[in-house]
Amino acid sequence: MSLLDMDERLLDLASLIDLVYSPIMDVKEFPEGVDITLVEGAVANEDNARMLRLVRERTDVLVAFGDCAVAGNVTALRNPIANPLPVLQRSYGPDPSRMPGLHTPDAEVPPLVTKVENLRALVRVDYYLPGCPPSADLIFFVLSELVAGRTLNLQSRATLG
């Protein structure tokens, strides 16, 4: 949502880009030949992993967007517990019938992975855009530089949390 905090700067960006895929767009398949993809969130289930590999294959510049993608962050808080079952029991109670997807993972409810990973554990990441959430200024800086075809040095803009 901090994307929206870019306010009217979104309009400047919109004239420079073609938005081809987003979780809230009605596009079934991630397209080929994408220039820049912002990937948010960590890899918490098997579908996340499949999707991430597909995105990497079809993207020129992959940006880990936010602390969960960069470092696991809140999503990875469950890692010390390792096995997802106690995590689900903690969240939904001990009754298995109240845990949809746990016993019959399918396409709609993918099984959780044992260990939540950040993006770089699975694929090559080109840029890390940290923050929880990243600031609108940082997002705008990164996007406008990348759209202009420039390479980035984010060291002076590092943040954690």
Added chain:
Amino acid sequence: MSVTTLTINGRLVSAAEGASILDVAREHDIHIPTLCHLDGLSEHGACRLCLVEVAGSSKLQAACMTKAVEGMVVTTDSERLRTYRRQIVELLLAERNHVCSVCVANRACELQDLAVSMGLHHVRYEPQAPQLAMDASHPRWIIDHNRCVLCTRCVRVCDEIEGAHTWDVMGRGRQTLVISDMNEPWGDSASCTSCGKCVRVCPTGALFEKGAVATNKDPHFVTYLRMAREQKLWNR
């Protein structure tokens, strides 16, 4: 008192006898990053962030533990040192569960500040995600081992300033843990005077006040106490 003369980053500087490289550098406004060091406490040399290059030695030296010697030639900033310091911070972040966004010390944390000052936007090492406990048995404060960097400031302030020596360190390597008394719950400690000094010197969210977010850390009160006790100077 005899004076020692040495070179730091090409600058000729003088030091009081017995001063450490860190002391001298600070006195001359030369910045060396530190974490376990705290003015007013004994040196511990645990964090290794203050590593410097000393001409004639291939080994890096911890500036806090190395005495300034006549004619010494010291470099406090180089590509090699920056690489190692960055690695140290990355290893500290990977070792335990440092999740800034849900930490009580977010934006009031020396580890976080160090990472930001080094331009660290991601950690290259695999997070170890150890299963570590919190001890909330004390009525006022909590120790969260997930955020502990084992700097031992709490141990030293409790021993050297308060004189209680409630805290100490148990185990080795990744099993190392700060413990109260004989590894008993903090709330049951017979030696703890509930002075709260450990909480104020802790550089991260490992020691914090119950119900407080972004605990107001204030490690510099240790120098104030020392000045007051030893020189009868009561200036804040």
